[in-house]
Amino acid sequence: MVKQSEQELQRQIASGDERAFERAYDHFATQVRLVAFRITHRADWIDDLANEAWCRAFRQRSGYAPDKPFLVWMAGILRNVYREFCRDSHRSIGHAGEGVGSDKVDRNSPEEIAHEAEVLAALKDCVGGLDAESARIVRLRYFQNLTLRQVAQEVKIPEATLREVQIPRITEQLRRCLRAKKIEFSEIFSAQAGDEVQ
Numbered sequence: 289m290v291k292q293s294e295q296e297l298q299r300q301i302a303s304g305d306e307r308a309f310e311r312a313y314d315h316f317a318t319q320v321r322l323v324a325f326r327i328t329h330r331a332d333w334i335d336d337l338a339n340e341a342w343c344r345a346f347r348q349r350s351g352y353a354p355d356k357p358f359l360v361w362m363a364g365i366l367r368n369v370y371r372e373f374c375r376d377s378h379r380s381i382g383h384a385g386e387g388v389g390s391d392k393v394d395r396n397s398p399e400e401i402a403h404e405a406e407v408l409a410a411l412k413d414c415v416g417g418l419d420a421e422s423a424r425i426v427r428l429r430y431f432q433n434l435t436l437r438q439v440a441q442e443v444k445i446p447e448a449t450l451r452e453v454q455i456p457r458i459t460e461q462l463r464r465c466l467r468a469k470k471i472e473f474s475e476i477f478s479a480q481a482g483d484e485v486q
Contacts, residue, residue: 298354303365309349312358313342322405323363337373341366359405363398395439407471414465422458425450 297315300308302453317338324337339461345352345365352361415423421443428439436455445454 291435291447294358295354298352298356298358300350301358302354304350309346310393316359316362317403319359319405319409320366322408323359323366323378323401324370326401326404326408337366337369340369340373346368349481355477357402359402360398367398367401368430376382397412406415407476410469410471411462411476414469417465418461422454422461425454425458426462429455 294425297312301312320338320341321334323335324341326330328334328337341362346428348365352358418426421439421469425443428434428442429436434442437447437450438440440450443450466473466476
């Protein structure tokens with residue numbers, strides 16, 4: 289969704305337009321689920337949290353200020369829903385030992401949480417554009433933190449080929465894809481993207 293059409297959509301939502309809200313749901317559903325996971329770190333609570341946030345946003349849509357990005361607004365609603373879930377259940381649904389109002393939740397603004405969700409959504413989209421073997425290498429290397437040797441064993445290719453051919457090729461594909469989405473590769477992968485042998 290280009291910036292101009294996103295701004296128009298935001299104005300329509302603020303006017304109470306139900307169809308605009310449906311379009312926002314279609315466009316932002318993945319990011320909202322990522323925000324829910326980012327807040328709770330509990331996959332088993334994502335659906336409940338996201339569904340309640342969408343229902344609440346729909347009821348409050350005429351109070352939405354169109355100068356605020358929609359996902360930031362949703363992140364604020366999700367944080368509030370999370371806190372209520374915690375309070376009502378008398379237990380944390382986040383990391384072990386974290387209660388309601390913990391530093392982990394309160395330290396991050398809705399803007400920061402929404403940005404992280406946008407970055408993750410872009411990454412998911414870019415990884416989804418890779419061939420199956422390349423996507424598997426990314427998951428093993430960067431998400432499961434396997435060493436190059438372990439990844440090479442998993443995908444059954446020589447470690448030198450992985451290090452000198454596959455990783456540079458995949459890295460460049462992801463870098464181009466993320467750059468097109470205005471996200472720097474280093475913002476996600478940082479030092480992991482180097483050619484360390486580990």
